[in-house]
Amino acid sequence: MRALLLALLLLLAAPLGAEEIVGGLSDEEVAITTDFDGSDILIFGAVKRTGAAPAAAPLEVIVTVSGPLRPLTVREAGRRMGIWVNTAGVKVNSAPTFYAVATTSRLDEILLDTEDLRHSISISRAIRAIGNEVGNRDDFLDALIRIRAREGVYQRLDGAVDFAQQTLFRTEIALPANLTEGDYATRIFLTREGQVVDSYETMIEVRKVGLERWLYALAQEQPFLYGLLALAIAIAAGWGASAGFRALRG
Amino acid sequence: MQLYLPIAEVSVNAFLLLGLGGLVGLLSGLFGVGGGFLITPLLFLVGIPPAVAVATSANQIVASSFSALLAHLRRRTVDMWMGTVLLMGGLLGSALGVMVFNLLKAMGQVDLLVRLCYVAFLGTVGGLMLWESLRASLRQRQGAAPQRRRHNWVHALPFKSRFRVSGLYISVIPPLGVGVFVGLLSAIMGVGGGFILVPAMIYLLGMPTKVVVGTSTFQVIFLTAFTTMLHAVTNQTVDVVLALLLILGGVIGAQVGAQLGTRLKPEHLRLLLALLVLTVCGQIAISLLLRPTELFSVEPVG
Numbered sequence: 001m002r003a004l005l006l007a008l009l010l011l012l013a014a015p016l017g018a019e020e021i022v023g024g025l026s027d028e029e030v031a032i033t034t035d036f037d038g039s040d041i042l043i044f045g046a047v048k049r050t051g052a053a054p055a056a057a058p059l060e061v062i063v064t065v066s067g068p069l070r071p072l073t074v075r076e077a078g079r080r081m082g083i084w085v086n087t088a089g090v091k092v093n094s095a096p097t098f099y100a101v102a103t104t105s106r107l108d109e110i111l112l113d114t115e116d117l118r119h120s121i122s123i124s125r126a127i128r129a130i131g132n133e134v135g136n137r138d139d140f141l142d143a144l145i146r147i148r149a150r151e152g153v154y155q156r157l158d159g160a161v162d163f164a165q166q167t168l169f170r171t172e173i174a175l176p177a178n179l180t181e182g183d184y185a186t187r188i189f190l191t192r193e194g195q196v197v198d199s200y201e202t203m204i205e206v207r208k209v210g211l212e213r214w215l216y217a218l219a220q221e222q223p224f225l226y227g228l229l230a231l232a233i234a235i236a237a238g239w240g241a242s243a244g245f246r247a248l249r250g
Numbered sequence: 251m252q253l254y255l256p257i258a259e260v261s262v263n264a265f266l267l268l269g270l271g272g273l274v275g276l277l278s279g280l281f282g283v284g285g286g287f288l289i290t291p292l293l294f295l296v297g298i299p300p301a302v303a304v305a306t307s308a309n310q311i312v313a314s315s316f317s318a319l320l321a322h323l324r325r326r327t328v329d330m331w332m333g334t335v336l337l338m339g340g341l342l343g344s345a346l347g348v349m350v351f352n353l354l355k356a357m358g359q360v361d362l363l364v365r366l367c368y369v370a371f372l373g374t375v376g377g378l379m380l381w382e383s384l385r386a387s388l389r390q391r392q393g394a395a396p397q398r399r400r401h402n403w404v405h406a407l408p409f410k411s412r413f414r415v416s417g418l419y420i421s422v423i424p425p426l427g428v429g430v431f432v433g434l435l436s437a438i439m440g441v442g443g444g445f446i447l448v449p450a451m452i453y454l455l456g457m458p459t460k461v462v463v464g465t466s467t468f469q470v471i472f473l474t475a476f477t478t479m480l481h482a483v484t485n486q487t488v489d490v491v492l493a494l495l496l497i498l499g500g501v502i503g504a505q506v507g508a509q510l511g512t513r514l515k516p517e518h519l520r521l522l523l524a525l526l527v528l529t530v531c532g533q534i535a536i537s538l539l540l541r542p543t544e545l546f547s548v549e550p551v552g
Contacts, residue, residue, distance in 0.1 A: 036254040037261055073549045083538040085362045143546030177252065177261030212256040219257055219486045227482030230309050230490050231475055234497060238316030241501030
């Protein structure tokens with residue numbers, strides 16, 4: 001009864017200071033062509049208010065982009081009998097192939113741990129959220145994030161979101177060249193004093209096109225034919241070069 | 251010029267790949283080795299996923315070897331019958347090798363096994379060749395007559411057959427055995443096996459060096475073609491765009507190599523190959539002994 005009353009009260013209070021995200025993307029589709037060399041995605045939007053902005057603490061914006069999830073194994077090397085070998089491994093059932101978090105200021109200052117837990121916003125939470133065994137192996141999780149950050153596929157971009165007049169925001173996320181095909185979940189969060197005020201979700205479609213698409217499909221659907229094609233190219237190239245060189249020498 | 255590879259799903263500089271292919275093709279034409287033991291680790295370095303690197307290098311070896319084989323055929327330095335016997339053993343060994351590989355993969359540590367195999371075989375083969383070729387060139391400088399081929403246990407076995415081009419009359423059992431062994435290793439190490447085949451033919455079977463290179467090329471083509479199909483059908487890890495670039499560089503390199511090979515003395519050829527094999531061996535041995543800068547590694551599943 002008390003909960004219902006509280007909910008009702010909140011509902012009534014909401015319109016007064018309600019703040020909603022209106023978001024947009026520069027591209028809703030990224031086409032991977034033969035000369036694909038990465039792509040910058042502009043993510044922008046505005047805060048729609050029905051009523052005056054509350055005079056309290058300022059709003060902050062968090063933008064996350066997550067690539068398709070894939071399984072992987074994190075291994076640790078140790079010294080055994082003088083040589084370095086893999087001694088331990090932890091399986092991760094699914095980790096994002098790409099993950100970027102862009103914010104208006106330091107993530108830990110604008111987002112409470114409890115809110116991070118609920119929405120899985122930070123990189124480590126996003127991996128843990130999927131119910132992975134790695135969740136209770138902090139050293140392995142840290143290693144995964146460290147290695148992927150060095151490869152540029154896990155990006156923590158503190159302060160990369162421009163937020164004008166507490167209303168208009170924009171940020172640019174650089175998608176690297178080694179992208180995996182799939183749907184890239186894009187989320188925008190508004191926070192005030194560490195609490196999530198509103199969130200918005202959309203999708204960026206990353207697709208191979210043209211020759212890339214055709215070859216990939218053939219390799220998956222007609223592997224035997226694809227193998228023969230690969231061999232035919234090899235033999236033709238070998239013969240062509242031989243004939244060409246003979247002609248050159250006359 | 252950056253190029254996105256459809257199967258590897260990475261973007262790599264096209265000229266870098268052309269250069270890599272050219273380098274390996276040169277070795278293929280010069281020594282009759284496929285160059286797989288070189289190109290596979292090089293592709294890892296460039297950032298190609300290991301599974302794609304192994305499968306695609308097999309495809310590239312088909313092309314560079316075919317180009318080299320044509321050059322050898324014209325010079326009549328291929329023993330077809332010997333190559334066929336080796337190949338029959340090779341296909342059997344390769345099928346066995348795939349089973350061993352999968353067994354070890356289930357037990358973990360397949361990476362370690364591959365690297366230890368590299369160190370053990372490259373070290374042994376390279377060391378033997380270095381020692382032998384140094385002795386041979388020393389003997390020549392002293393003006394002594396080259397040693398006659400000795401009769402060893404190989405010549406006492408049954409099922410003898412005449413290998414005309416090699417000028418041998420020996421049992422088919424040793425070549426078959428060598429073939430099985432090379433096939434086994436090629437499946438485990440992801441290479442054509444030329445670097446083991448060449449010394450085995452010289453020292454074990456007693457074939458003349460000139461015929462050895464062409465014959466090895468002959469058997470390597472079929473073995474790697476078999477491997478390519480195996481990878482394409484079971485794992486879909488052959489990247490034709492990557493292969494095409496490596497091939498373009500490779501076929502040119504192979505032709506240059508085959509021409510260079512006719513101008514070099516066989517002893518010097520063996521000395522050079524020995525040094526190359528030992529360098530790669532040393533590189534892998536060091537990586538096993540030194541503490542890695544990053545103790546952890548991330549490996550995609552499937």
